């Protein structure tokens with residue numbers, strides 16, 4: 001499978017490198033084709049690893065991950081091109097966070113009576129947006145079994161088939177406990193959940209923890 005990764009930060013690196021390990025072809029993209037992080041990642045990850053612009057990534061990927069800074073997500077998706085994402089699965093990991101004075105606030109443009117997940121789906125009506133993994137530290141996204149007990153992989157989206165594809169991919173990433181939360185409006189809750197890392201990081205001094213829904 002060909003995967004596109006929009007973004008060059010820690011999340012993009014964790015997902016892209018895991019996908020290479022699973023045998024896929026992967027392109028990491030940024031605003032510029034000369035982005036040093038994407039170039040270096042492609043150079044160091046073998047013949048199935050590529051780099052490009054956001055638009056190159058959206059064209060290349062049969063499935064695309066959005067790993068862009070949340071408050072710039074819609075700009076990046078516009079640059080990627082609606083036509084290049086049409087009909088495809090977009091797995092959205094972004095959060096609309098503003099960091100200030102040691103706390104997280106959800107940007108008012110994408111919170112309250114909406115969410116970044118919903119606005120992403122509104123921007124791309126012909127794309128199947130599934131929100132997942134946005135509420136835990138990047139290394140655990142692809143190594144949930146690094147923790148001593150299984151944690152829960154939440155996901156949400158409007159398209160049942162797209163969610164089944166994401167559930168299968170999460171299994172490939174090592175998730176044994178996953179939960180379909182419903183339609184894309186459930187992003188409101190997973191985007192709020194991600195902000196909890198401030199409190200847990202302050203209390204525990206590390207990011208090696210996840211959420212387990214005990215039923």
Ligand SMILES: NC(=O)c1ccc[n+]([C@@H]2O[C@H](COP(=O)([O-])OP(=O)(O)OC[C@H]3O[C@@H](n4cnc5c(N)ncnc54)[C@H](OP(=O)(O)O)[C@@H]3O)[C@@H](O)[C@H]2O)c1
Nearest residue numbers: 007008009010011030031067068069070072094095134138
């Ligand atoms: N870090 C984590 O562990 C973690 C965990 C859960 C969720 N998340 C979410 O995952 C996303 C990625 O997080 P991250 O920490 O890996 O990286 P990040 O630093 O939040 O974002 C880096 C990416 O954002 C792009 N970007 C920045 N400003 C932009 C602009 N004005 N227009 C278009 N693109 C812009 C950068 O593009 P260029 O490469 O072109 O500079 C870069 O690719 C975020 O939404 C974050 O909230 C992160």
